[in-house]
Amino acid sequence: MIISISIISVILLGLYALEMKKTKLTTKVMITISVMVAIAYVLYMIKFISYPQGGGITLFSTLPIMMVALIYGRGPGLTAGLIFGVLKLLNGGVIMHPIQFILDYILAQMALGLAGSFGNDKKSKIILGCLFAGIMGTIVSTISGYVFFGMYAPPGMNPLLYSIVYNFSSAGVESVLTAILMALIPMEKFIKVAKLGHN
Template sequence: MKKWSTKMLVEAGIMIALAVLLSRIKIYQAPQGGSVTAGSMIPILLFSMRWGLKPGIIAGATFGVLKLILGGWVFTPIQAILEYPIAFGFLGLAGIFSNSIKDFSNDKYVKIILSIFFAIGGRFLCHLLAGVIFFAEYAGTQNPWIYSLVYQSSYLVPEFIVSIIILSLIWKPISKIEK
């Protein structure tokens, strides 16, 4: 278990604040919630990749709670918990390979992409389930699973692509920063 240092806590606070700020810059807003932002998940993903799974999950869940407080879509308490602290907590999965991507080399790109895939994939599953369980009426005559899959993909796939590109570009210099 990692010791929670002052440096880690300060970095978590800065990354959460940056994530909240970037989440306010929307490139595309989906009609029933969700949006493509200016890379709002990147600070949490980066923090998770630097500090590991547990700190990343806590930072992601904190970011989710702040998003909920600052204007989340709440229809039921269970839906709010699933789509905010749990979904954004999954961004901490980016820390799954944190010990093996510290020293940068070209083969680390695969682990960076996998880290981002697991993190955003976890968030995607939460929103997919919420779409099927709580928002099936929006599907009309369509299968709610297909409707939710397409709807969640409309904003999370572009976020995934942006996150891969930016984190792949900045990880080499960032990985050299001492913790």
């Protein structure tokens, strides 16, 4: 299973590289990414609920990354997620295996960059995109949890069920809360203002 996951991970990272070849990162976009990632990291350190092995519910730390994706598109969004994932290691990250690192700290965070998958011109599309991005990231973490953290499941509990409960009650819940908050934020105005003068 680890070999299969490794191959899929390499393919996904390769697709990211192809995406970045056609993505123009201007100085303005790079500065925005840096600022939003910094905000995301600060919010990540504020946890409402802390789980063992690094999980929990934070103060909407995924929101800034999703905003980058909604404003500037998939490439910048994926890049912001990638940087955010690496930074999360600074706050007591848990690494059990190189592939687990890629799943939990790279791919799961890069998935947040998919928030603009359904467009950004309507509130319903924005909410759907945020839910999609959050769920995709949660699924990646669930796979990692099943493969690499199954030994922490309570006696008699299926490791896959344990990982599903662990991740969807933390990252999954935060994704839903983030989508609800996004519904209250005038993203259309943010997008319009952010793109003024964008080269």
